[in-house]
Amino acid sequence: MAQVLEFKLPDLGEGLTEAEIVRWLVEVGDVVAVDQPVVEVETAKAMVEVPCPYGGVVTARFGEEGTELPVGAPLLTVAVGESAAEPEGSGNVLVGYGTSEAPARRRRVRSAAAANGQAKSAPAPSAAAPSAPAPSAPAAPAPEPVPVSSAPAPAPEALRCEGPVPVISPLVRKLAREGGVDLRQLAGSGPDGLILRGDVEDVLRAAKAAPGSRTAGAPGAAASAVPTPPAPASSAPRAAGIRVPLKGVRGAVADKLSRSRREIPDATCWVDADATELMRARAALNAGGGPKISVLALFARICTAALARFPELNSYVDLDAREVVQLDHVHLGFAAQTERGLVVPVVRDAHARDAESLTAEFARLTEAARTGSLTPGELTGGTFTLNNYGVFGVDGSTPIINHPEAAMLGVGRIIPKPWVHESELAVRQVVQLSLTFDHRVCDGGTAGGFLRYVADCVEQPVVLLRTL
Known part of the structure; x- marks a missing residue:
């Protein structure tokens, strides 16, 4: 006889404890294969398609689209074929969730019609003996769980x-x-x-x-x-308006920014830089054929060179040990605005990449952010963040540090402005750069030195030749 196996929301990694059902990919009665994606969920990190480790017929789904479920809550049940042996999972892993272990609970298959009929005909249990069966009734198996959408x-x-x-x-x-x-x-x-x-x-x-x-x-x-719960201090009704729950990506951003403000004593310094020569250098590189180099990739290359000179800003504070931990690698985060909110994908080992590699990786991660297909691993582990808020048409900003990092470089829009160049007034391409830094890891001299080096590289890209 077939067995009904329960598949629960797996551990999605990175300390995530819940996820919201965005879209079911299967219906009750569908036949699914091992490791076939059955539901798309949104966590605080990313949108994830969850594969089912069992093959068979879907007998129940738990949770409607838009419902938040904790890790370990039932997602669906699958009726598998006749087998006296303990069924095995696929052995694959979903972000820290092994599917090779069979679930402890087993249930028998029964049709939805039978379940509904039994629910309608069965009398309500009495308060004195809620689980006592009728004297003439034979022993019956434990009742089946009913999906949320059809539970009596x-x-x-x-x-x-x-x-x-x-x-x-x-x-x-x-x-x-x-x-x-x-x-x-x-x-x-x-x-x-x-x-x-x-x-x-x-x-x-x-x-x-x-x-x-x-x-x-x-x-x-x-x-x-x-x-009765205590009455509120004011009897006035809550103000009318649109209420948007702080959950998913928006909630995670809110929590992280609030923690950054609570824990990090940040400060910001900024400088205007003449980016005319940098834009000319980019035009010359792109005119030579091959993949095009993005402006963001050039700023990323400048950042990694600056962090090699000022490693204090590529660090984090270990509060328990009361130590500043300087890192020997640069995992560069960059802010990307999507329909689901602000996300910060991370370019791994940015210090070891050239401008072409950085351009390609920025493009790949940006597209994944727009489609909601970034993995939790691509959204965590950053050591320094580059924020190109100039794409929004603004000149400057004082960004909040991406906790637990120590600094963030902001880049404004590059626009023509009057500028004194070689002792004469001229129209030049000017950009405002801002650096927000954790004052625990360094003082203003280090932060100013970092920002001044970045500005020098923007104004005279030949300075980068020293680090090639």
């Missing part, structure tokens, strides 16, 4: 026996504790009775609407009452 309402009188209460996340447990909700008297609406955040919030809303007459398990039952 749980019996409100059901009470939980002793043992751990299945809760979807510690946040839900905290919410229940602060609101005085007894989780053991709460019937969850998730798979296998899993208690979701919405279940707790429903009870709290019911208790607020009728203080003292609602229970922690279900509205209307005669159990212990839930205390």
